[in-house]
Amino acid sequence: MNNKTKHILVIAESIDVNATSGAKANVALINTFLLCNYTITVLHYTRKAIMLPDVNCINIKENKSSLYYFLSRAQRVFQRITKINISRNLERIFGHSFTFYNDSKSIAKSISQHYNNHDLIITLSQGASFRPHHALLSLPELYNKWLAYVHDPYPFHLYPKPYNWVEAGYKQKEQFFRIVSESAKYSAFPSQLLKEWMGQFFPKFLDTGLIIPHQQLKINVLQNLGEYNSLLNEDTFTILHAGNLMKQRPPLPLINAYKKFLEANPKAKQNSRLLLIGPASYHKKMLEKESTLLPQLKLHLKSVPFDIVNTLQHKVSVNIILESDAEISPFLPGKFPHCVYANRPILALSPNKSEVRRLLGVDYPFISVTSDENAISENIELLYSNWQSYNNQKLKNKELLEYLSTEYVKSTLEKILYN
DSSP, X not given: OOTTSOEEEEEESOOOTTTOHXXXXXXXXXXXXXXXXXXXXXXXXXXXXXXXXXSEEXXXXXXXXXXXXXXXXXXXXXXXXXOOOOHHHHHHHHSSOHHHHHXXXXXXXXXXXXXXXXXXXXXXXXXXXXXXXHHHHTOGGGGGGEEEEOOSOSSGGXXXXXXXXXXXXXXXXXXXXXXXXXXXXXXXXXXXXXXXXXXXXXXXXXXXXXXXXXXXXXXXXXXOOGGGGGGOOTTSEEEEXXXXXXXXXXXXXXXXXXXXXXXHXXXXXXXXXXXXXXXXXXXXXXXXXXXXXXXXXEEXXXXXXXXXXXXXXXXXXXXXXXXOSSSEEOOOOTTHHHHHHXXXXXXXXXXXXXHHHHHHOTTOSSEEOTTOHHHHHHHHHHHHHXXXXXXXXXXXXXXXXXXXXXXXXXXXXXXHHTO
């Protein structure tokens, strides 16, 4: 291949940006690689035809003739007929599901078919899957060109508290990831703290790990929100949290803090709102009850197309980043770059040791731990005062924009591409 233009093969589990936050992060990274002037081929397991501009996208076909495919379908039929779920028992024995193994085989077969002496192979996954990483393990001849991107801790039992999930087959999953850490020539993490966190369990990551932060998925801000127009009132001080409110991300302290803010600023009852959009199954009943008592609390507890979310983030008064009430949060939230590029103040609810705090800086004013209702209320009051006086309505963080830029990613990758 021509040494002047580097050719990168990306294996992504999904590139459907409206399906999962992981897919959004994957596509944002792929677009950034393209902006680095690399030639990009993407093998993806999205299960539907999706094309990205200026990218050679190949949809991986599921192998329907393997033993694993037969076993996975037999399991489904058995469970449907007997109403007995045997998934956890099987994973305790085999480590992963039959479907996982068949998907891994399908991806590995596609890699073998389409690999063409690329300069670098990058595996991107989502959720707690890491199927592309598992597939690469079956191709040891490619290890010296492999960059394993690790978007979150894995397996689940290695998450920091208050996350307390323990998966079936956790020992086999941990061994799988230990082999990944020792096989891939390079690894990459969206945050410095995540690299350090995973390095506790898999020390090789400390030697191979690069930092490639989540990227902005660059799309146009809409002029009209259509059926979602009711979510936006640009004449109102609107604080927005967009994204999945998991069990470990409790919104009640935020709501209580907002109530305190209203009590201290009665006029704000007429021109402010707290807007929460996105799934919140664990907190749904509580949120709906609170909204009946608090008219300023607006809810849309469903998934919203990304172009709508992106437009809201650009047009509201304040964007919220809500993390767990914990000692440490090594995650870089996928929406972090979008909130930064929206150039609105960020109300950050984050542990004292977190990647969000590290990036916003020690002097960032609008940050507190998730449970400190008084501090959150005071921050909302200051943001409201600034909004009233048209003061400080931009994030204004040049260093952060540079850190999240294409140029930063390119300089990081070229350290290994031209080594």
